[in-house]
Amino acid sequence: MPEVFDLEAIRSAVDESEVVDAVEQAFVAYSRGLADIPPVGLLHFDDPPGDVHIKYGVLRGDDAFVVKVASGFYENPSRGLPTSDGVMLVFEAATGRLGAVLLDEGWLTELRTGAAGAVAARHLAPPIERIGMIGAGVQGRFQLRALARVTDCRDVLVWSRSADRAAAYRDELSQEGWEISIAATPSEVAAASDLVVTATPAQEPVLFAADVRPGIHITALGSDNVGKQELDAQILGIADVVVADSVSQATHHGECAAAIAAGAIEQGQIVELGQVIADPGLGRTSPDQITVADLTGVAVQDIAVARMAYRALVG
Amino acid sequence: MPEVFDLEAIRSAVDESEVVDAVEQAFVAYSRGLADIPPVGLLHFDDPPGDVHIKYGVLRGDDAFVVKVASGFYENPSRGLPTSDGVMLVFEAATGRLGAVLLDEGWLTELRTGAAGAVAARHLAPPIERIGMIGAGVQGRFQLRALARVTDCRDVLVWSRSADRAAAYRDELSQEGWEISIAATPSEVAAASDLVVTATPAQEPVLFAADVRPGIHITALGSDNVGKQELDAQILGIADVVVADSVSQATHHGECAAAIAAGAIEQGQIVELGQVIADPGLGRTSPDQITVADLTGVAVQDIAVARMAYRALVG
Numbered sequence: 001m002p003e004v005f006d007l008e009a010i011r012s013a014v015d016e017s018e019v020v021d022a023v024e025q026a027f028v029a030y031s032r033g034l035a036d037i038p039p040v041g042l043l044h045f046d047d048p049p050g051d052v053h054i055k056y057g058v059l060r061g062d063d064a065f066v067v068k069v070a071s072g073f074y075e076n077p078s079r080g081l082p083t084s085d086g087v088m089l090v091f092e093a094a095t096g097r098l099g100a101v102l103l104d105e106g107w108l109t110e111l112r113t114g115a116a117g118a119v120a121a122r123h124l125a126p127p128i129e130r131i132g133m134i135g136a137g138v139q140g141r142f143q144l145r146a147l148a149r150v151t152d153c154r155d156v157l158v159w160s161r162s163a164d165r166a167a168a169y170r171d172e173l174s175q176e177g178w179e180i181s182i183a184a185t186p187s188e189v190a191a192a193s194d195l196v197v198t199a200t201p202a203q204e205p206v207l208f209a210a211d212v213r214p215g216i217h218i219t220a221l222g223s224d225n226v227g228k229q230e231l232d233a234q235i236l237g238i239a240d241v242v243v244a245d246s247v248s249q250a251t252h253h254g255e256c257a258a259a260i261a262a263g264a265i266e267q268g269q270i271v272e273l274g275q276v277i278a279d280p281g282l283g284r285t286s287p288d289q290i291t292v293a294d295l296t297g298v299a300v301q302d303i304a305v306a307r308m309a310y311r312a313l314v315g
Numbered sequence: 316m317p318e319v320f321d322l323e324a325i326r327s328a329v330d331e332s333e334v335v336d337a338v339e340q341a342f343v344a345y346s347r348g349l350a351d352i353p354p355v356g357l358l359h360f361d362d363p364p365g366d367v368h369i370k371y372g373v374l375r376g377d378d379a380f381v382v383k384v385a386s387g388f389y390e391n392p393s394r395g396l397p398t399s400d401g402v403m404l405v406f407e408a409a410t411g412r413l414g415a416v417l418l419d420e421g422w423l424t425e426l427r428t429g430a431a432g433a434v435a436a437r438h439l440a441p442p443i444e445r446i447g448m449i450g451a452g453v454q455g456r457f458q459l460r461a462l463a464r465v466t467d468c469r470d471v472l473v474w475s476r477s478a479d480r481a482a483a484y485r486d487e488l489s490q491e492g493w494e495i496s497i498a499a500t501p502s503e504v505a506a507a508s509d510l511v512v513t514a515t516p517a518q519e520p521v522l523f524a525a526d527v528r529p530g531i532h533i534t535a536l537g538s539d540n541v542g543k544q545e546l547d548a549q550i551l552g553i554a555d556v557v558v559a560d561s562v563s564q565a566t567h568h569g570e571c572a573a574a575i576a577a578g579a580i581e582q583g584q585i586v587e588l589g590q591v592i593a594d595p596g597l598g599r600t601s602p603d604q605i606t607v608a609d610l611t612g613v614a615v616q617d618i619a620v621a622r623m624a625y626r627a628l629v630g
Contacts, residue, residue, distance in 0.1 A: 001321060001418065002402075002418060004319050004416070004418075006316060036358065038356055038357060038358060041353055041356045041369060041371065042353060043351065043353060043371060043372065043373065043380060045373075045408060045411075048410075050408075050410075050411045052371075052380070052382075052406070052411060054369060054371065054382065056356065056358060056367075056369065057358065058358065058360075065358060065367070067367075067369065067384050069382050069404055069406075069413075071406060071411025071412070071413075072411065073409075073410050073411035073412075076410055076411070079410065081410055081412065084411075085406075085410075085411055085412050085413050086413075087317075087404060087413050087416070089384055089402060091367070091384075091386060091400075093360060094363055094388075095363075095365075095388050095394065095396055096360075096365045096367060096386025096387065096388035096391070096399075096400055097386070097396065097400050098384075098386075098400050098401075098402050098418070101402070101416055101418075103316065103317060103319075103413070103416075
């Protein structure tokens with residue numbers, strides 16, 4: 001019988017200090033073609049609006065494979081429920097036996113998405129004196145906690161569509177050693193930050209090319225679904241380096257897909273994050289370059305964190 | 316928190332007498348376009364050989380959706396393990412919250428596949444005086460138990476590649492009121508039966524056109540994967556009616572795909588099982604016709620049994 005673990009057990013077992021490196025290695029394996037990652041399974045609901053993603057696959061030669069089912073139902077907060085839910089299933093690769101059910105309620109996904117932002121910052125950002133955070137939600141918190149593993153900067157300028165959420169973000173993160181200021185506009189965030197992270201559910205751009213100055217790195221995380229967009233296509237158009245976690249996925253949705261559709265970039269110029277990690281010459285090569293990372297979320301990240309949790313929980 | 320149920324709890328809760336009708340209704344809904352069933356997710360392993368299928372979807376307007384992950388690892392029996400394992404996840408359609416994890420170890424899949432065979436027999440077979448069973452494995456048992464819901468015939472002629480398995484099948488099913496004889500060849504089974512069910516892992520045909528006489532109905536169940544085949548393509552070529560549980564799926568694998576590739580049939584002549592149920596004129600219209608049902612397994616069947624189990628377990 002498979003073992004079943006709840007969120008509390010998973011949080012206790014996972015060593016968060018190891019997640020950024022694990023996700024980084026997963027990106028490298030992915031870009032080297034060492035992972036078997038089928039297309040994402042999708043189920044869409046109109047009323048109430050929701051999306052279900054099934055991300056799954058295996059690292060070649062690994063002794064386990066992972067299937068993640070994650071839902072996002074956008075009206076849940078009005079019912080007092082979290083937007084997201086999820087479960088990760090870990091199977092033994094030699095037998096196909098279900099080894100563990102990780103009832104993580106989406107926590108592992110937040111964790112690996114945070115880690116991906118930190119990986120992008122580590123390999124693409126200039127020296128960071130201020131972090132700009134656009135969006136003050138759950139993922140905005142995971143981003144900072146992951147960034148703490150890759151930068152000493154603790155100075156953050158945050159913007160949220162909701163002043164209350166921005167204040168709550170400031171109050172909460174201030175207690176963890178961050179110095180948080182609140183900006184009036186996304187543009188103000190971009191003007192004053194070396195690294196800007198967008199973590200919103202925006203369906204229309206919140207940042208434009210005019211907001212972007214030389215030397216900035218922008219990581220966009222929110223465009224995990226068709227129809228979402230955080231960055232105006234021209235930002236990618238003027239960027240010196242455009243990176244995606246998965247080039248094949250970036251052509252379907254995310255900032256890259258929107259920029260390709262707008263004619264601002266061509267698919268051929270997108271570099272995969274795992275390639276940049278393995279060959280830094282493909283990333284930022286001077287302090288004045290503008291770099292953009294479009295992270296739509298790849299199953300290798302889920303595999304990495306689920307394997308970490310499984311090893312810690314089951315051995 | 317979702318509730319987690321093991322096989323014992325699921326078996327106790329499910330009313331097996333209702334499964335055939337539930338699966339029948341699911342086929343009708345599917346063929347009417349009332350189900351949203353994305354393409355099956357697949358993960359293939361070479362060493363040791365195994366396949367993982369992810370089948371999922373929702374009946375329009377239903378208040379739950381289902382994701383099934385099922386594995387088949389063919390060398391497991393040599394390690395003392397069952398070939399198959401599986402889990403079904405039931406989510407609330409209004410919120411995307413995971414409602415239940417059904418750790419059914421593949422039992423619900425066997426049950427719904429058995430039910431599909433009974434549905435095909437109910438709508439396509441001539442009056443049944445003898446059932447022919449080719450294959451004496453787990454699914455051959457589920458087939459008979461489901462057929463008991465749709466026919467009074469208890470006379471069965473079975474063939475298996477393994478004489479031991481055939482004898483074990485006879486001994487076990489005899490205790491449930493079946494009169495089981497063992498045939499020396501598949502051909503002998505077909506010659507003496509009105510309904511023939513093939514439930515083998517064959518990769519090459521076990522039945523040929525010369526074995527098939529007027530009036531017979533054949534249900535082929537084993538070709539659930541690319542590369543499997545139980546019926547020679549010419550059987551479908553001479554059949555008066557060729558039915559598939561899913562026409563779109565039948566063009567990718569199963570007996571129909573093999574027969575199309577061999578030029579024995581054209582895709583346009585395949586009728587969907589749900590259409591035959593709704594309009595019997597599309598099925599057998601005379602006792603002398605040869606009918607074939609190619610059942611490769613569709614997510615609506617999984618949805619039907621998972622919903623039954625969920626209602627019985629959670630309410």
